[in-house]
Amino acid sequence: MSQVPDGDGPVTENRAAENYDAVIVGAGLAGLYQLYLLRQLGLHARIIEAADGVGGTWFWNRYPGARCDVQSMSYSYSFSPELEQEWEWTEKYPTQPEILRYLNHVAERFDLTRDITLSTRVVSAQYDDATARWTLRTDTGSTMTAQFVIMATGCLSASKLPEIPGLERYRGRKHHTARWGKEEIRFDGLRVGVIGTGSSGIQSIPIIAEQAADLTVFQRTPNFSMPAGNRPLEPGEVAELKASYRGWREAQRTSRAGIPAPEATEFALAASPGERAARYQAAWEKGDLVSLGGCYVDILIDPAANETAAEFIRSKIRAVVHDPETAETLSPRTFPFGTKRPCLDTGYYATFNRPNVHLVDLRMTPLIEFTESGLRTSAAEYEFDAVVFATGFDAMTGALAAIDIRNGNGLSLSSVWTAGPRTYLGVAMAGFPNLFTITGPGSPSVLSNMVVSIEQHVEWISDLIAYLREHGYAAAEVTAEAEESWVTHVAEVGSLTLFPRANSWYMGANVPGKPRVFLPYIGGVGAFRQKCEEVAASGYEGFTLRRAGELAAV
Numbered sequence: 001m002s003q004v005p006d007g008d009g010p011v012t013e014n015r016a017a018e019n020y021d022a023v024i025v026g027a028g029l030a031g032l033y034q035l036y037l038l039r040q041l042g043l044h045a046r047i048i049e050a051a052d053g054v055g056g057t058w059f060w061n062r063y064p065g066a067r068c069d070v071q072s073m074s075y076s077y078s079f080s081p082e083l084e085q086e087w088e089w090t091e092k093y094p095t096q097p098e099i100l101r102y103l104n105h106v107a108e109r110f111d112l113t114r115d116i117t118l119s120t121r122v123v124s125a126q127y128d129d130a131t132a133r134w135t136l137r138t139d140t141g142s143t144m145t146a147q148f149v150i151m152a153t154g155c156l157s158a159s160k161l162p163e164i165p166g167l168e169r170y171r172g173r174k175h176h177t178a179r180w181g182k183e184e185i186r187f188d189g190l191r192v193g194v195i196g197t198g199s200s201g202i203q204s205i206p207i208i209a210e211q212a213a214d215l216t217v218f219q220r221t222p223n224f225s226m227p228a229g230n231r232p233l234e235p236g237e238v239a240e241l242k243a244s245y246r247g248w249r250e251a252q253r254t255s256r257a258g259i260p261a262p263e264a265t266e267f268a269l270a271a272s273p274g275e276r277a278a279r280y281q282a283a284w285e286k287g288d289l290v291s292l293g294g295c296y297v298d299i300l301i302d303p304a305a306n307e308t309a310a311e312f313i314r315s316k317i318r319a320v321v322h323d324p325e326t327a328e329t330l331s332p333r334t335f336p337f338g339t340k341r342p343c344l345d346t347g348y349y350a351t352f353n354r355p356n357v358h359l360v361d362l363r364m365t366p367l368i369e370f371t372e373s374g375l376r377t378s379a380a381e382y383e384f385d386a387v388v389f390a391t392g393f394d395a396m397t398g399a400l401a402a403i404d405i406r407n408g409n410g411l412s413l414s415s416v417w418t419a420g421p422r423t424y425l426g427v428a429m430a431g432f433p434n435l436f437t438i439t440g441p442g443s444p445s446v447l448s449n450m451v452v453s454i455e456q457h458v459e460w461i462s463d464l465i466a467y468l469r470e471h472g473y474a475a476a477e478v479t480a481e482a483e484e485s486w487v488t489h490v491a492e493v494g495s496l497t498l499f500p501r502a503n504s505w506y507m508g509a510n511v512p513g514k515p516r517v518f519l520p521y522i523g524g525v526g527a528f529r530q531k532c533e534e535v536a537a538s539g540y541e542g543f544t545l546r547r548a549g550e551l552a553a554v
């Protein structure tokens with residue numbers, strides 16, 4: 001079962017510690033840019049990455065159809081105008097191989113590779129109050145110390161398996177979408193089961209259906225999906241955006257979701273049904289994540305307004321799917337539109353018109369167990385040559401929880417977070433000095449074009465480190481009051497919306513036992529940036545800054 005996530009490897013040897021100014025955990029979009037900026041500050045920094053290549057999400061998620069849902073020219077770094085001009089994106093929405101090529105290019109172009117250790121997983125991080133340094137241990141037995149640790153471990157990197165007994169019993173092929181492996185995997189002539197209809201399932205199912213002899217899709221919760229309208233980029237439009245990139249980047253930074261879009265000013269329920277239908281149709285045809293939800297101000301706030309958008313999408317499903325019962329099973333009814341991550345697809349709903357594709361509604365007939373040859377639900381037994389897990393991630397906290405992070409008193413971050421994650425600005429935690437999380441819980445992160453949010457956090461962390469060095473500080477630690485007030489603010493803003501009504505991974509609901517907390521910050525990318533800038537301008541209000549001589553007093 002090489003494609004499903006494996007646990008931490010054994011600690012095999014003990015070597016002398018290497019000493020750094022900063023260690024960055026993770027070589028995805030966030031880690032690569034963080035290394036670039038820390039080097040510019042003159043820090044001796046190193047990335048430790050579990051994978052055997054850079055790219056993070058785009059290294060791991062190689063399933064068929066894997067593609068970004070933010071347009072390629074926006075889902076790209078803005079820090080280097082030269083890079084922006086050189087790189088040629090080929091499609092409206094970039095494929096996983098194209099983004100991975102881009103990130104490998106970035107690593108080489110900026111000579112980052114020499115400071116990246118691959119195939120090495122950080123298993124623990126322990127802070128020492130007296131020296132203001134962290135000691136990190138890895139699964140290869142190496143140890144390193146660093147003044148600063150930056151967790152660039154990813155919001156969606158800790159993949160999860162379905163909670164179904166007997167997985168080890170099943171003898172057929174098993175593939176997890178987030179651990180796909182580098183070799184091409186095909187399903188020609190096979191009987192295939194796919195578990196999960198989130199974004200990864202919705203992207204891969206149409207392609208697997210074309211190859212497989214027979215495909216059974218196991219769906220627990222149907223999702224709202226909109227057609228991506230993907231297409232090759234025209235040379236003219238690429239040239240036009242390249243010519244105006246600076247203004248576009250600025251618009252991204254001040255926007256709500258890191259994707260420039262007009263702000264809604266009208267209320268859905270104030271419009272006539274005909275006006276609403278016309279506006280939703282125009283948004284639908286744009287083929288993006290933000291237009292439909294952005295049609296009216298009340299869609300994410302008022303359940304009745306939301307229902308008008310939800311019903312519009314359901315009408316589209318009914319128009320495509322021939323069998324009315326299948327169309328109804330595919331129609332989301334248990335959560336408001338937009339409160340689970342909506343998906344963009346290419347031919348998803350039409351796939352269920354194929355004679356070789358079958359849909360199993362797990363709310364009616366739950367999965368009971370794996371058998372040697374397949375899966376058993378409460379109603380039937382299914383035999384498969386291959387099973388695909390499109391079962392997602394322990395989002396936002398999973399990768400951090402997998403590392404034993406302890407402060408100077410031996411207190412673990414996991415124990416502090418038992419009732420839900422607590423951060424200041426999603427970037428730092430009280431009691432854990434000089435430890436930073438890029439797009440951590442409590443920041444816009446997964447509710448935004450993540451490249452925009454990643455760049456903002458990376459630049460902010462770099463500025464803070466530069467400030468500490470310039471002013472002779474050894475350590476920065478968030479105060480308990482600042483953290484408490486931010487946690488309260490994040491929850492309050494979230495509670496003004498419909499998001500808490502959904503059993504979503506935004507709420508931790510996909511992981512049994514995970515506290516039910518709205519994890520990201522919904523206040524908007526632009527407003528969040530402004531708040532972060534104010535904190536920096538005030539000399540880092542909310543942080544206690546300590547000089548070396550003050551450390552022992554902690």
Ligand SMILES: Cc1cc2nc3c(=O)[nH]c(=O)nc-3n(C[C@H](O)[C@H](O)[C@H](O)COP(=O)(O)OP(=O)(O)OC[C@H]3O[C@@H](n4cnc5c(N)ncnc54)[C@H](O)[C@@H]3O)c2cc1C
Pocket residue numbers: 025026027028029030031048049050051055056057058059061066067068069070075120121122123152153154155156157199200399402403438439448449450451454
């Ligand atoms: C299938 C999929 C589609 C997505 N589509 C979009 C999209 O359309 N738009 C969007 O904005 N975002 C999207 N995302 C979110 C995506 O994760 C971010 O856009 C971005 O790639 C995150 O970059 P990162 O560097 O923060 O994290 P990641 O890319 O997740 O990188 C984190 C890295 O840290 C490593 N790591 C974790 N723990 C350890 C450890 N203990 N030791 C060593 N290494 C470790 C991991 O191996 C990984 O390589 C998608 C995510 C997925 C999974």
